[in-house]
Amino acid sequence: MSAETIASIWAVLIATAVFLYVVMDGFDLGIGILFPWIDDKDHRDLAVNSVAPVWDGNETWLILGGGGLFAVFPLAYATILPALYMPLILMLLALVFRGVAFEMRFRVESDRGLQAWDWAFSGGSYVATICQGLALGALVQGIKVEGRAYAGGWWDWLTPFSVLTAAALVAGYGLLGACWIYWKTEEHLQDEARRLAIRLGIATLGFIAAVSAIMPFLQPAFRARWFSLPFMAAAAPVPILIAVLAWQFFRNLAWENHQRERDWLPFLCALGFFFLSYTGLAISIWPMIVPPGITIWQAAAPRDSQLFLLVGAVVLIPIILAYTGYVYWLFRGKMKPGHSYH
Amino acid sequence: MGPSGLIAVTFGWITTEAGRQPYTVYGLLTTAESVAPIAAPAVAASLIAFVVVYFTVFGAGIWYLLKLFRKPPTAAEQGPRSDQPVRTAGITPGAAMAHPNPAE
Numbered sequence: 001m002s003a004e005t006i007a008s009i010w011a012v013l014i015a016t017a018v019f020l021y022v023v024m025d026g027f028d029l030g031i032g033i034l035f036p037w038i039d040d041k042d043h044r045d046l047a048v049n050s051v052a053p054v055w056d057g058n059e060t061w062l063i064l065g066g067g068g069l070f071a072v073f074p075l076a077y078a079t080i081l082p083a084l085y086m087p088l089i090l091m092l093l094a095l096v097f098r099g100v101a102f103e104m105r106f107r108v109e110s111d112r113g114l115q116a117w118d119w120a121f122s123g124g125s126y127v128a129t130i131c132q133g134l135a136l137g138a139l140v141q142g143i144k145v146e147g148r149a150y151a152g153g154w155w156d157w158l159t160p161f162s163v164l165t166a167a168a169l170v171a172g173y174g175l176l177g178a179c180w181i182y183w184k185t186e187e188h189l190q191d192e193a194r195r196l197a198i199r200l201g202i203a204t205l206g207f208i209a210a211v212s213a214i215m216p217f218l219q220p221a222f223r224a225r226w227f228s229l230p231f232m233a234a235a236a237p238v239p240i241l242i243a244v245l246a247w248q249f250f251r252n253l254a255w256e257n258h259q260r261e262r263d264w265l266p267f268l269c270a271l272g273f274f275f276l277s278y279t280g281l282a283i284s285i286w287p288m289i290v291p292p293g294i295t296i297w298q299a300a301a302p303r304d305s306q307l308f309l310l311v312g313a314v315v316l317i318p319i320i321l322a323y324t325g326y327v328y329w330l331f332r333g334k335m336k337p338g339h340s341y342h
Numbered sequence: 343m344g345p346s347g348l349i350a351v352t353f354g355w356i357t358t359e360a361g362r363q364p365y366t367v368y369g370l371l372t373t374a375e376s377v378a379p380i381a382a383p384a385v386a387a388s389l390i391a392f393v394v395v396y397f398t399v400f401g402a403g404i405w406y407l408l409k410l411f412r413k414p415p416t417a418a419e420q421g422p423r424s425d426q427p428v429r430t431a432g433i434t435p436g437a438a439m440a441h442p443n444p445a446e
Contacts, residue, residue, distance in 0.1 A: 082378045089388045093395050100399050107406050154384040 030177020032125020137162030
C-alpha cells in the first residue's frame, strides 16, 4: 500500500471515530443539557442511570480520534491543538466535573449536595458541548498556519460562526438526549422527553439550515466545491433525506401520540440528522485536515509509522466495537426505577 | 517512610526532565524547537484552572471519604447477602445492599 492510501484509510478511520464520539457522547451529554428541564429528582436519577453503563465507553472514541491525530497526522495535531487550546482545555475540565458527578450524585446526603452535583453534571455537559461546538466552528472556518506551526492568537477560535456552531451543537446534543430518554423510559418521563424532543428537533433543523447556508461563504474552496456540478448532484438528495427523516421524526413524536411501539425511531432520525450534516461537512473539507491549507497527505506521518499503527487499529477497533455492542445489548430495554445499572 | 516512594519517584522524574535539557528528544530535537506557539497567558490560565479543578474535585472526594470514616461499625450491621453478586463500584444503590445509602 502506498503512503497516500494508508493516509486515506486513517483519515476515514479518524473521521469515523470522531463521528461515533459525537453521536454517542452526544446523547449522554444531552442528558446533562436537558437536566434543567427535568424537575423530578427520581426522573433525573433515571435519566442519569440510562447512560451510566455506556457514557465512559462512549468517550473512548474521543481518545481514539485525538490519539489517532497525534500518531498519524502529527502536523494536524500540532496546528489544531494550539489553535483550539482554550476550548479544548475547558472541555476536558468540564468533562471532569461531569464524570465525577455520575458517582457523587448518589453519595450525597443533603439536598444542597445533590443540587451541587446536579449543577456539576449539567454545567459540565453544557460547557463541554459548547467547547466542542466552538472548536468545530473554528476548525471549519480555517486555522492560520505559517510554515509548520499555528500562527494565530489564543482567542482566534471565538467568531460569530463558532458561536453559531456551539449553539447548534447544544440543540443537537439535547435532541439526541431527549430521543434517548424517550426510547429508554416510560410514562411521565417519556412524555417530558417527547415534548423536549419536538422543540429541540425544530431548533436543530433550524441550525442545520443556518450553518448550511453560511458554509459556502466561509472559504472560497467551499464555495467552489458547493457550487460545482458533481457536488450539487451528489448533495441534492441530502435536503430530501433530511426532510424525510424530519417527517418521520415529527410524525412519530407529535401525531402518533399513542403508538409508542416504535420508540426508537426518533433517536434513529436524530442520528440521521447528525450523519447527513457530518458527511456534508466532511465532503466540503476533504482532502483538507486543517482548513484551509493542510491536506491529509501533507499532515501524515511517515508510511511505516502509519502502517504500524494501522495493524494495531485493525486488531483493537473490532474488539472495541464488540464490547461496546455487548454493553448496549446487555442494557437494552426500558429503564426500571430503583434498579442498578452499572 | 510512607511517602518516601512518592518523593523518590517525583525527584527521579525532575532529574530526568531537567537533565535532558535543552533537548526534548535527546540529541535530535531541542525544547525551543518543539514548544507549541501558545501564548503564555493561555498556558498560565489553564495551569491555574487545572489546580483549582483538581483541588475542588479531589477535595470533594476526600470529604465524602472522611464522612464514611466517621461512621463507626455497629454490631447490628448486616454483611453482604450470599445469594447475589455484590457490586464493587457504581453509582446506584445496588440490589444486594441492605441499606440504600451506606453513607447514612
